[in-house]
Amino acid sequence: MDTELFTWHTQSDTLNDFKVGLTLAQNSGAKSLLVLTCNQNNYPEKELSSLLSDCPLKLFGGIYPMLTLQDSLLKQGALIIGFKDNFDVTLFSQLNHVNNEDCLEKLITSTLEQKYNFSGHDNFLIFYDALIGNMEGFVDCLFECLDHGINIAGGGAGSLDFIQRPCIFTNQGIHSNAVLLVTLPRKLNTSVAHGWSTFQGPFLVTETQGQTVKSLDYRPAYEVYCQTIESTSEHKFNNAEFSDIAKYFPLGIEDINNNLIVRDPILAHDNNLQCVGNIPINSMVYLLEGNTETLIYATEQAAFTAFPELSQTTISTTMVFDCLSRVLFLEDEFEKELNVIAKHCPSPALFGVISLGEIANSQSGAIRLLNKSIVISSW
Amino acid sequence: MNKALFIISLQHELAMAIGNKLDLKAMLKVFLKVCFNRLDLTSAHIHIYCDQSGMPSKVIPLESTSYQHLLSIPKNKRGQAWSQNLTLKSFVEQLDNDQKNISFQCENGQYLFGFIIPNHGLLTFETHYALGEEVQKALQPVLQKLATSCYTSLVHDSLVKEAHSRQLIEEKVAFQAQHDGLTGLFNRQHINHLLGSAIEDAHINRKIGSVLFIDLNSFKPINDSMGHAVGDKILLTLSNRLHSLSSEYIDIGRFGSDEFIILLKNLSIDYQETVNQLIEQINQLLTIPFVIDANSYKLTCSIGYAFFPLQSSTVNNLIKFSDIAMYEAKRAKSQCGRKYQAAMSEKIKNRLDYVDDMKQGLEQDDFKLFYQAQFNHYGDIIGAEALLRWQHPVHGMESPAVYIPIAEESDLILAIGQWVLEQACRDIKKLEKFTLPNSFNKVSINISAKQLMQADFQEKILNAIKQNDIPAERLGLELTENLLVENIEDSIKLIASLKEKSIECAIDDFGTGYSSLTYLKRIPASVLKIDRSFVANIAQCKESAAIASMIISLGKTLKMDILAEGVETLEEFNSLKDLGCYHYQGFYFSTPLPFDEFTQLLSLKTNNE
Incomplete structure (x- = not known):
């Protein structure tokens, strides 16, 4: 049931090392690549962009303040996951030019129409530039236009210093003011917690x-x-x-x-x-x-919910969107949060991002923009 | 306490979300979105009461009023629009029937809660939890406010629509006031107005402008023969072509029937060259045939123009001048256009004076009929052609070649024609009292185009015959072949009808026109008159002889008599006789004579018999 067949990471901050990983990924037999990098890397933007553009495989991801792999926090470096499925990737770009709700609705509707409204697809990952002005409006509108009953998880990309730079990866390069919607080949389960x-x-x-x-x-x-x-x-x-x-x-x-x-x-x-x-x-x-205990307790509860024992054998990939504020709050004890997830996670691949804002479905089904939360998503 | 505060804040937030937009759907969407987020809904829907035309209803719904799905958040469920969802449909139907808040738990554990928007519609929430009764109650005053806002939106919407339709009507009226109904070009009034402004601008900016007056040549026959529908299509096509010339400095208008005006502004020193180029462009537009209902029409036009402020600075003068110049171009059959010259007005003035003289001459009996006898080859008089003569008080005896074309341009030709008819009939009456030679048949008069076009032309002829109590066969009519061909169908009918009443027609000046032989065969005329141009020097000129011979053969084939005009010498007479033409008219036999002298000639011939 494995949907991913390649995992590679580095803690090196040089583009050359990243290039090695990307080459390995391209030769791994994977059809789609999730590429995540830390914002503290010394990656020249232009060269990184051309590396992504040259990649023959479907590629998506972004630059995040930090990354997680199993129970480790990567403050620099990169992570590449190769999937054997050909993922569908939809980019909503130049959102800074969308000034009102009507324009936003037109943009989303027309983009969705090009993708036949993702007929038959209910499960999505969402990567976005955390410094988009009206991300919550976008999320509301996306939910309105997409469909009732979709499952979604995601997190805001960007830098620790909150200065807007290109941070979303596609085969066209690196984008700012953009949202990336990725369809998943299997049902997505999410579990959300904050502990406050x-x-x-x-x-x-x-x-x-x-x-x-x-x-x-x-x-x-x-x-x-x-x-x-x-x-x-x-x-x-x-x-x-x-x-x-x-x-x-x-x-x-x-x-x-x-x-x-x-x-x-x-x-x-x-x-x-x-x-x-x-x-x-x-x-x-x-x-x-809140305090360390309440936050980690909530995370553990979310992990329980995310990985019910009965379905453990069917979960192959788990991606965590964990808010940067939790890293700053928990400081040295942040690894405890990663440990409780890893402890309960049955997936061979457990990885994630430290994000600037998180996205998940609420209990009602609507898509919500969250803060200071952790979203455990698995498929 | 916190629960109470929550409900109050919820109520307040929902109430504040009402009426933020004027458009009904937009207003309801804002409200629905706030409900969606604050009440943690799974989906939310509004159905609205509509009138019979399917539009949201402003008034209290009647029994026959139906509701329609207006909006949902999210828009679809599993790829299907909510308006098609059976569970929602049946729930809303029940809500409408009950007209009170209802709820329902679905098989999947979800709940539906229905609320009435008083007088306006139905609100449905889907939740994953049971909505507390206190929350449901708290919604009641909010929904009342929502109903008021719905009404306001609908009133606003109808006001917007009313204002919009009024604006459309105003725009239409304004357009109609400035544009020609058929072609959409500017109409005469607006062109006059534009010209007025252009003259002012030309003065202020020290620029030159021009008015071009365009008139289609021979458009009337198309209108008359093919009908106005075809004529209108041609005008519309031409207008579209002309419109392609319009620009910031070129305005195009229809002045009336087949007359168009082009207003050229902002011309520089090379104004004449610009106008020449424009005329060339207009002619170029006309070279493309007008294909209407599978028929192709070829048209030309005559163009006259005047410059402002060089030649005048008044609207009326400039239009008049370009019109005068257009007539000059038409008269000269020029395709290059004619620039207005002061001499043209002088010429027109002289013509008008001349027409006045003619009118006066007619009143004072200065016109006389002379009769030129027509002979057979034995020298017997077989008839006469009545010829008009005018003794001008100043110029003396005027040539018909001068005054007939001028009379034809004005309606005076009708009065003159009528006088000729009546005078000829009076003279025939007098002749009847004499003993006429046995060979004498009739007196012929010439008929002009305008006379022929009169609807009561035949009636006028018959009346003149009746009033003078003369035999109809004593009067003959002479019509030129060009005149007949211009309106061939009506001409054929008229000649046939006159023939039934014993009034014969002759085709005058035959050979000078370009009439089709097919037409000629259908015209029931009795006589073909060989034009004098083929008779002069017929003995020496082989071509004339060949044409005359051809006309004679044609006449024989069509069983028409042939009469040669302008026979002036014995040689011509002999040549014609040799070719088989036995009827003649010309100085060789007799000059046109005043009536008394003509009667003397007749008496002489009678006595010789």
Whole structure:
């Protein structure tokens, strides 16, 4: 049942070493290649792009802050997985030029029509440039246009420094402002976890603009956020970088079934909180808290769900999309997270990316953009 | 407490999502999306009440009103549109019947919840969990607000449609006010307006402009013979061709019937050259045949033009000048166009004065009929041709070659023709009182094109005969072959009808036109008159003799009498006689004579018998 027949990785940051791996992959008998590289590599963009363009096999993937292989974290280097199936790859590019919902819908509809709306395909991986302006709008629209009942998993590519650079791989080279949709030959199972729980709140979101929360309970959002944390913990914002404290206290939108969608406040400016992902006006948000134990416990629960004993023999490939904020939060203990997954994972191939935002289906079936979460996907 | 706050915030968020867009579908989509995300739905659907034409209904639904699927999130289920989904269909049907909130658990464990959007439609949610009753209740005021927003959107939509259709009508009216209904080119009023503006611009920018007046040659016969539908198609085709010439500085308009105006603006010093090139282009456009209903038509045109502000700065003058120049081009049969010259107006003025003189002459009885006797080879008078003579008060005796074409250009020819008819009939009446030679048959009068085109022409002839109480066979009509061929079918009918009433027709100036022998065979005329040009010097000129011989043979074949005109010498007489022509008219026999002298000639001949 193996769908992949080639796995190669390197921790070297040179393009020459990567080239060796790519050549081996091309001669492995694989028909499609998943190519993942770390953003800290010293890969000249132009040369990398021409290497990808020259590859005769179907190729997809991207540049991520870090990679994972089994229970190891790769901070530099590359990972190439060769599949024996010819995967279908669809690129949605130049999304920075798509200014409104109607244009977005037209772009997605026309692209899907070219692919006969993926008739007969329900399982997808999604790789995207994490710095696309309206990824959540894209995801909503994609779900609207694709179909009811699809399974999807993915994660945002890009750099640790949050500067936009080309980061999505196809046979045409490296793309920015792009989303890559890859059809999978087998059913995709996903399991999602974050390990965060409510700490303070709720707060009514009284003013927002996309991913920026301007006011909570009719007061400046940043002020409410800082005062709440300072009054209930030892953290003081005056003495520290915002992100050093904020990584412990994400925001959470509670849905009707008490599920929390985590939103990571990454920046504070003009008394506003800048998050990764939209926060709807008039929604209710909580301040969340977590620790190493809760996060890893949640990951282990997700692994249990992802790998039910009965299906263990049928799962051949597992790809993990793990949020960069979890690496920053767990620091040295991050490997524990990888260990609990590897412990329960029956797949011969277990690998993943450290992503900037994650994508998975919610329990209802809709596609959601997640923060500070881990998505375990297997097929 | 948190649950209550959640529901209030949910209510608030959903309510705030209503009415953000004016278009009904867009407005409902925004609402549905918020529902979808906040209520963690699997799918969401809106069906809307529609009127009999299938459009969303503004008014409270009647029993006969039906609902239609409007939108779903996501759009499809397993590749199939939700509007085709049987489970959803039957659920919505039940919801519509019950007209109250309902729910249903599907076989796969999913739930369907249905809500009424008061007076406007049905809302369905699919969930993977049971939607709490308190949430369902919380939706009621939201749905009421949604209904109000639906109404607002529909009212807005109908206002937009109304404004749009009004705009379309206004645009249509504005277009019609400026354009010709048949061809779509600018109409006369708008061309006048454009010309006015162009004249102003020419003054301001120190530029030159030109007005070209185009008139199709011989278009009327096509319209008359093939019908206006064919004529209109030709005009439309030509208009499309002319329109290809239009640009920022060239406006094309239809002035009326087969007349077109081209307005040229912003010309430089080489204006004459530009106009020449344009005329060449127009002629080029006409070289392509007009194929209408499998028939091919070849047309030419006459073009006159004038320049502004060089020749005038008033709209009326420029149109008039280019029209005058066009007539000059037509008269000269020129394809190169004619530029307006002041002398052309002078000529026209003189003509108008001349026409006035003719009118006056007619009133003051200055016109006379002279009669030129027609003879057989024995020297007997067999008839006479009535010839019009005018004693001009200043110029003296005027040549018919001068005044007849001028009279033909105006309607005066009709009055003159009528006078000739009546006078000839009066004279015939007088002749009847004499003892005429046995050989004398009739007096013939010449008929012009305009007379022939009169619908009551035959009636006028018969009336004149009746009023003067003369035998119809004493009057003959002479028509030129060109005149007959221009409207051949009507001419044949008319001549046949007159023949039935004993009025014979002669074909005048035969041999000078280009009539088809097929036509000639069908024209029931009695006499062919050999044109004087073939008679002059017939003894010396072999070609003339050959033509005359051919006409004589033709006449015999068609059983027509042959009469030679312009016989001036014994030699000509003998030659014609030798060729087999036995009827003659010309100075050799007699000059045209005033009536009294003609009667004397007749008396002389009678006495000799």
